[in-house]
Amino acid sequence: MGLGFFNGKYIPLDEPVIPIEERGHQFGDGVYEMIRVYKGKPFKLNEHVERLFNSANAINLPLENDKSYFIDLILHTIKVSGLLECTVYLQITRGIATRNHIFPDVPVSISMTVKEITPLDPALYENGVNVIFHEDERWANCYIKSLNLLPNVLARQKANEKGCFEAILYRDEWVTEGSSSNVFIVKNGIVYTTPLSKRILEGVTRGVVIQICKKHDIHSIEKSFTKNQLLDADEVFITNTTGEIIPIVKVDNVKIGPGIPGKVTKRLHRLFIQEIMNEIG
Ligand SMILES: Cc1ncc(COP(=O)(O)O)c(C=O)c1O
Structure with missing residues (x-):
């Protein structure tokens, strides 16, 4: 349809x-x-x-x-x-x-x-998804939502072949974003996401999540983190328009925290759905 x-x-x-x-x-x-x-x-x-x-x-x-x-x-x-x-x-x-x-x-x-829209399987939100790390092989102007998505497509395909949902991209050990999502980590109750630069797309969902954090006194910082810091996080999630907020429970087969979606991620998703209701009515 x-x-x-x-x-x-x-x-x-x-x-x-x-x-x-x-x-x-x-x-x-x-x-x-x-x-x-x-x-x-x-x-x-x-x-x-x-x-x-x-x-x-x-x-x-x-x-x-x-x-x-x-x-x-x-x-x-x-x-x-x-x-x-x-x-x-x-x-x-x-x-x-x-x-x-x-x-x-x-x-x-x-x-x-x-x-x-074919809604994502609710199990993805309940159980979280597995992802891979993949080198960010894109050009220098990823802030432009351009049609040139070949490196994104190749990274996502690699993830898919490994039975994973998304590829988390990195440059020199620093996480940039996902192949079609922004990446957040939670450590000691603080929410971190990669700061805006020419290296990432300014996700609309990312912006909404940051606003939600501000509104609900959830400490959030736009600060870069490394692959190791991501692996050491209590929670990891990705955001985009179609998936909203998706919990990540394993990266390259390594568990994040206890390997189940975290409390902050779940709370943010509930607040995100409320935000949709507020705007849509
Ligand atoms: C590379 C990339 N980063 C981030 C996002 C998330 O952006 P948005 O939240 O506006 O969907 C997307 C969306 O497709 C994307 O392709």
Whole structure:
């Protein structure tokens, strides 16, 4: 179940629409967003659109339309889809032009999918998940939500082949983030997450978790930690739009704490769900 959108037209998800000389297709020359919709309403829509504009700006992709255009387009597309529990994937590329590295003077391509979400197995939250460490082999500008996800895909595939849920990336022993998530650790009741820099994506979920900590007097610090510090943590969890807050119980087969989801992680997830209820109603 779902709906597609390409350059102004609503289409079935399986309709072939991308011309062979489309820059997203040929160069990965574009940016994207993934938004979670609860009860027909997108969560933290403004934050996602803001980040979309930051990403577009960072790759010199000029957008003719303003933020309110994209907000209305997303809201309308969700409505047309008729779906209530779903994700919106929105992608903007530098358009359709004869293949040439130099920027063409053509309109951007806007595509979108709205898809019913298959909820993650509740056992993942109850029991936690296993992950692997993987070297962060990405470029220097990971703060841009760019279409170029090959190192992320390769790391995630490696995790999958080892029966693991996610790959935790590191550079020189320092944890950066997951292949499609931000990473948090809890040590002695204090919540730590990697500080913002060009090396990580500013996750919308990450931001919500930090806000929740502030609101509920949970001590949180944006400070880098090493692989060893992560292994020595009392709790570890990852965050992203589709998974919310997912407890990690083993990394490379090494147990985190007692090997079960921690109290702080569970509390943060409960508060996160409350935050969704507050916004969605
Ligand atoms: C590399 C990376 N980091 C972090 C995140 C989490 O971002 P968000 O919470 O906005 O989904 C994602 C999301 O897909 C990601 O791809």
